[in-house]
Amino acid sequence: KNQVEQSPQSLIILEGKNCTLQCNYTVSPFSNLRWYKQDTGRGPVSLTIMTFSENTKSNGRYTATLDADTKQSSLHITASQLSDSASYICVVSAGSNYQLIWGAGTKLIIKP
């Protein structure tokens, strides 16, 4: 069964600190892996998208890594800001844009 699992479910850190969110997947076939940021009550916004051959991709203070051998991805946030408070969702494509397997997300809270 295709699955995407994220950890932790929730995380609280102080402003200015770094953090890393985890994503493990069992999806076949694999097309790409995406990370989205979703503010409360809003639609998700794309952060990164990585194919099988890419193992690192950055978007400002966000850096995603992909290990296709172990089927793991991480999202690292550097020097966190209050505006980083959101849910972060890992998504794996199993072939097309209507075959996306969505994780349940990690809820990140940044405290001043």
Next chain:
Amino acid sequence: DGGITQSPKYLFRKEGQNVTLSCEQNLNHDAMYWYRQDPGQGLRLIYYSQIVNDFQKGDIAEGYSVSREKKESFPLTVTSAQKNPTAFYLCASSAGTDSNYGYTFGSGTRLTVV
């Protein structure tokens, strides 16, 4: 600015009523999608459309219906047959259904049964 507009932001439905959620995009995207989001769960695909006048069921289509009469518009009707409709509904679009095309999401509609 190009984007996707969902309306209304909040919607209340009485038992036995049908309600329609609006989704309009001006990105000239061919593909559009409807997702349902429940707390603690990943997004689930309700319906998708690859081109005008064509749409396909997703994983949880029962109790829902859609139409795609115009490229820009993909309304979702939640029928009385949907027994647990309270959820956050998200509309998305992409230039095509190839996975290399990224999604653009609307801001969502929160539907509550009263």
